[in-house]
Amino acid sequence: MWSWVGHRITGVGIFFFLLVHVLDTSLVRVSPEAYDAVIGAYKHPIMIMGEIGLVGAIVFHAFNGLRIILVDFWKQGTRYHRQMLWAVMVLWFVTMVAFSIRHLMIFFEGWEGF
C-alpha cells in the first residue's frame, strides 16, 4: 500500500512543480530579464535541495510506474510485486546517489556565496 501512497504523493508533487515550471518558462516571452531573475533563484541552496527532492520524486515515480506496468501486463507481475518494489528502491538509491554527487559538484563549483 505504501508504494501506492508514495506514487500518489510524488505524482501530485510533480504536478505542482510542472505548473510552476510552465509559468517560469513562459516568462521568457514576457521579459527575458524577469526570466533571468527568476531562473537565477534556482541557484539558491534551498532550491538546490528542492531540486534533489524533485528529482527523487520523479525517479521514484518513473521506476514505480514501470513496476505498475509490469504488475498490470506481465503475467507473473502480481507474484513478484514485492521483489520489484525492492528493485525500484535499489534503482532509486543508486540513481539518487549518482545524481546528488553530480548536482552538488556543479553547485559548489558555481557557488559565490549569498
Add this chain to the structure above:
Amino acid sequence: MSTPTVEKEPASKIDLAESGDGAGAVQQFDITLKVRRYDPERTEDAWWDEWNLTMFGTDRVLDALHKVKWDVDGTLTFRRSCAHGICGSDAMRINGRNRLACKTLLKDLDTSKPIIVEAIKGLPVEKDLIVDMEPFFQSYREIMPFMINSSPTPTAERVQSPEERQRFDDTTKCILCAACTSSCPVFWTDGQYFGPAAIVNAHRFIFDSRDDAGDMRLEILNDREGVWRCRTTFNCTEACPRGIEVTKAIQEVKTAILTRSL
C-alpha cells in the same frame, strides 16, 4: 437394560512424562487485550477497553475474546460461528492487520504490547466488532455468484478437465469473510467499489469452463466502480486468511475485459 461393558482403554501411543500433568506443560503468558468498543445505545462515541488476561500458548485471539465475554464483560460483542477458519465470521483488525481471530495464535503476536482489536474498516460498525455486512453482500450478489448454463442439462455431470478446473481453483477458496474488501484503501473511501471479494467470486465463474455468463459478469465489472477502481495496492492479497492471490485474480479479470474485444 443391559449393563454397559467397560472396555479397557487402549494404551496411549503418545509418551507422557512420568511427572507433570500434561495440560500444565503448555506455556502460559499474560497479555493485554485492547478492544475498540462501540455501543450506540450507551454512548455516541467509540471507546477503548483493556483487559489483562492469562492465556495459554495454544490460544488464539478468539479465545481471549471468549475469555472476556464469558468471564469478565458479557457486553463485549463479536461474531463467530465455526471458530475454525471456515465460516468467515470473525474477520477483525488485529494489530492493524485484517485477520481471522480464530486463526491468529496469541503467541505469534507481540505479547509485550497490548493486542489491539478493532472492527474491520469501511463497513458501518453496529456494535463493538460487528459491522453491517450488507453493502459487502450486495456487491457479491451483483456479480451473480452461481453457475449459469442454458444448454440442456446432461444426464451425467458436466465434464471438466483437471486443467480447466485448475484455472479457477484459487478463487474457489473464498469464505466471504470480508478481510480483503475491508483492507482495500479504495473501498474505505469509495463505498460503491465492488471490492476484491466480489471480483474474486466473479473470477471463480468467469474462468469456469461450464459457465456461460462470463461475458455478462465482465460487463458488470467493466463499470466505473468495477475492476478499474483497483490500484494494485496488494492489501487484499496480504489480508486473505485463505491465501488467495486476490490481486492476481483482479488483474486476470482486467486482462479478460481488455482482450475479449480483440
